[in-house]
Amino acid sequence: MTETDYSGLVLRDLNYQSYLQIPELLRLQRLVSRPRHHDEMFFIVIHQSFELWFKEMLHETDLLVEHFRGVQVSRALKVIKRINAILENLTQQIQLLSTLTPVEFAGFRDRLKPASGFQSLQFREIEFAYGLRDPFFLQFFKDEPEALERLRQRLEAPSVYDEFLRALAAEGLPVPAEVLQRDFRRPHALSAELVEVIRKAYVEPGERYHWVLVFEAMLDLDMLFSKWRAVHVLMVTRTIGGQKGTGGSSGVAFLESRLPHRFFPELWEVRNVLFDGGYA
Numbered sequence: 001m002t003e004t005d006y007s008g009l010v011l012r013d014l015n016y017q018s019y020l021q022i023p024e025l026l027r028l029q030r031l032v033s034r035p036r037h038h039d040e041m042f043f044i045v046i047h048q049s050f051e052l053w054f055k056e057m058l059h060e061t062d063l064l065v066e067h068f069r070g071v072q073v074s075r076a077l078k079v080i081k082r083i084n085a086i087l088e089n090l091t092q093q094i095q096l097l098s099t100l101t102p103v104e105f106a107g108f109r110d111r112l113k114p115a116s117g118f119q120s121l122q123f124r125e126i127e128f129a130y131g132l133r134d135p136f137f138l139q140f141f142k143d144e145p146e147a148l149e150r151l152r153q154r155l156e157a158p159s160v161y162d163e164f165l166r167a168l169a170a171e172g173l174p175v176p177a178e179v180l181q182r183d184f185r186r187p188h189a190l191s192a193e194l195v196e197v198i199r200k201a202y203v204e205p206g207e208r209y210h211w212v213l214v215f216e217a218m219l220d221l222d223m224l225f226s227k228w229r230a231v232h233v234l235m236v237t238r239t240i241g242g243q244k245g246t247g248g249s250s251g252v253a254f255l256e257s258r259l260p261h262r263f264f265p266e267l268w269e270v271r272n273v274l275f276d277g278g279y280a
């Protein structure tokens with residue numbers, strides 16, 4: 001019987017090229033500029049490599065959810081660390097764009113319209129998975145039933161944050177019932193009771209210091225994602241200035257409006273109250 005991989009690919013004569021499907025991968029960079037613009041290759045490669053890392057990040061995120069469901073705290077921590085390493089890499093990678101001057105980009109930008117980062121399904125899946133679920137962005141996939149289905153599944157599932165809170169509750173922390181039973185499709189509303197639960201876990205961890213490590217690692221993740229947004233908008237500013245985006249948004253102004261979004265609001269809010277009541 002012929003052995004195949006999970007997608008049905010026949011596994012024979014495995015070597016570097018065939019295992020990693022390098023010839024197929026290297027055929028996927030199709031330039032649309034005419035005559036070919038030298039820098040379009042760079043633009044395609046940077047975006048494609050982002051999408052590969054987004055794929056890996058979603059893969060790790062699904063494992064993180066599994067670990068929270070099983071209340072496997074140290075395993076969850078290990079996965080968060082890998083996700084953070086990927087995000088570190090992505091915040092570096094976005095800076096590659098500083099080698100693309102406005103004039104170089106203008107040399108092929110019109111050809112790629114109306115393609116836009118708005119249409120990155122995996123980026124939106126990541127946001128939805130971590131609890132940022134703005135239905136505004138569904139319109140960019142209205143003609144793609146499979147993409148809409150993937151987003152719908154993410155919308156209807158508890159977020160990473162919800163799973164984390166359930167794990168906290170399973171370990172005996174008094175997470176408020178209305179937080180645990182909330183409608184996942186709606187935005188998470190900041191809960192003062194939850195802030196208090198987290199504050200106590202920080203200042204009186206007792207035998208549960210592992211949760212402090214998880215809080216801090218999750219904060220790193222949130223910071224790194226925000227850092228990606230911040231570096232992206234800086235790169236966009238230096239490349240297109242005040243021009244509108246190819247996806248029809250106001251461009252920089254729109255991207256700046258996204259900067260305050262956070263995945264884990266109470267982990268930020270607790271900073272405001274940690275020192276109340278003499279814990280300085």
Ligand code: HEM
Binds near residue numbers: 051117118252258
């Ligand atoms: C010259 C380089 C780039 C420029 C000028 C640029 C510009 C923009 C602009 C103006 C938007 C707002 C939406 C629109 O109207 O199109 C946007 C969104 C976005 N871009 Fe970029 N971008 C660049 C590179 C990248 C790269 C390398 C990535 C990597 C994946 C990326 C991912 C995204 C994503 C995911 C969004 C949606 C952000 C959100 O909804 O919060 N962009 N980009």
